[in-house]
Amino acid sequence: MTAMTRSTALSAEHEELRATVEAFAREEVAPVIGDLYERGEFPYDIVAKMGRMGLFGLPFPEEHGGMGGDYFALCLALEELARVDSSVAITLEAGVSLGAMPIHRFGSEEQKKTWLPRLCSGEALGAFGLTEPGGGSDAGATRTTARLEGGEWVVNGSKCFITNSGTDITALVTVTAVTGERPDGRPEISAILIPSGTPGFTVGKKYSKVGWNASDTRELAFDDVRVPEANLVGERGRGYAQFLRILDEGRIAIAALSVGLAQGCVDESLRYAAEREAFGSAIGGYQAIQFKIAEMEARTHTARLAYYDAAARMLAGEPFKKEAAIAKLVASNAAMDNSRDATQVFGGYGFMNEYPVGRFYRDAKILEIGEGTSEVQKMLIARELGLPA
Structure with missing residues (x-):
């Protein structure tokens, strides 16, 4: 569908964004992504340019470093990027909807002030640790645990297939973990923010993948990882x-x-x-x-x-x-x-x-x-x- 016919379904602001990203994908991504893809290299320069364009901050409020747009604007950007390459598109999608969005939706005001400006600028990437080696689609069968000890969460377990988790600019991963037992006997699952470089937090080697070869996907391991109790994202037991x-x-x-x-x-x-x-x-x-x-x-x-x-x-x-x-x-x-x-x-x-x-x-x-x-x-x-x- 051409840009002209598509624009009839979009507001002037959304069409301007769509056209801008379309030109960026064609002029900046298309000429270089093939080589990066075949070498399995993360597109740091492209990500930096997307950050300067404000793409990582599209759906977030200006007070936290965002562009003050909406989720549909993000979707339009993703569509135009993926017309040329999906590795670049999934890096943006995961960085926004999985890395930053949990903090925006459920985080404390302090968490938002601390993390969102860097994530919205593209200076840093966030990741979301949900899937586990033995879980797959059964996310409710989470085995990673977190217990409170001396005002800190002590996290143990592992996650797999986590996008944006091991780049040079990855700043954090939010993980789901069992923090207790609910009254009905089911596990109480909470979300906990773990900064990159925290002792005991190990990032595995890049997977050898069929596709998305210019994106970053890794396994994560947590061995008595300690973070402050305030790193709980949202309410305890509401992680699921x-x-x-x-x-x-x-x-x-x-x-x-x-x-x-x-x-x-x-x-x-x-x-x-x-x-x-x-x-x-x-x-x-x-x-x-x-x-x-x-x-x-x-x-x-x-x-x-x-x-x-x-x-x-x-x-x-x-x-x-x-x-x-x-x-x-x-x-x-x-x-x-x-x-x-x-x-x-x-x-x-x-x-x-x-x-x-x-x-x-x-x-x-x-x-x-x-x-x-x-x-x-x-x-x-x-x-x-x-x-x-």
Whole structure:
């Protein structure tokens, strides 16, 4: 969808932001990201530029160093970045919705004053430690523990697949941990902020991943890690409920990122179909290619409408859990399907790393897994429809 037709659905301010990020992705990210991706290098220069643009502070108030925008603005930025590269997009998404948002939503005023200005500027990154090696989708089965001892939390356990957790500018990770037992016998789960470099806090080596190779993903270990009691984020025992809220919002952001990848597949396929000739004419003139690209565009358009709707409901203060799950499910499916079809349009060249569609294909699969698998989204939708848990 062109910028002109898309702008009709956006306010002037949102369209200006979208166009600015689109130009940044095309001019600053596209020329360098391929090499960084293949070398598995974190894009520090790009992140610094995004910080200066204010992208990390988009949905946060100016009093805490933010831009005073809204969550939809973040989603628009993520879509435009992911049209070019998902490693850069997920670095922004995780830094904002997982790293800074828990502090903004649930943190004390002191925590906000201490951490949000640095996180909003992009000078520092935050991470969110939820997933554990034996947990996966069963986040309620948290085994990491934290006990109060002499006015300090003593944290023990491990987390896995944590984005932005081991870069040179990572400043903190907020982890979920069992801090006691509820009256009904279930574990009491709380969220605790742990600054980078705290003794006993070990960051593992970078994973060798199928995709998102220019982003940072690691395993974390906590061995008698001590932090002040004041590092509790939100209310004790509300960590599980807090992260459910964070994940609901994050699913809209991941849907936006997925739409960007799906749109990037359309962009690249249109360009290639006009240039590539077979049997004496451009392949874009063959109905088989036309139909494939038409289906790709239809998927992208539908997924975009889904995340727009979920974001609008969220910003209006309306229930949005079901709509966020629908958006994430539909958009991640679109990204996966479009990346496969775009690779097919490119034929043998689609299997070569010099073309972006190969990178898109590698990046798409995680979108059906991260921040809630497709199966979890279906479960959430069913429950919201009133079907039994």
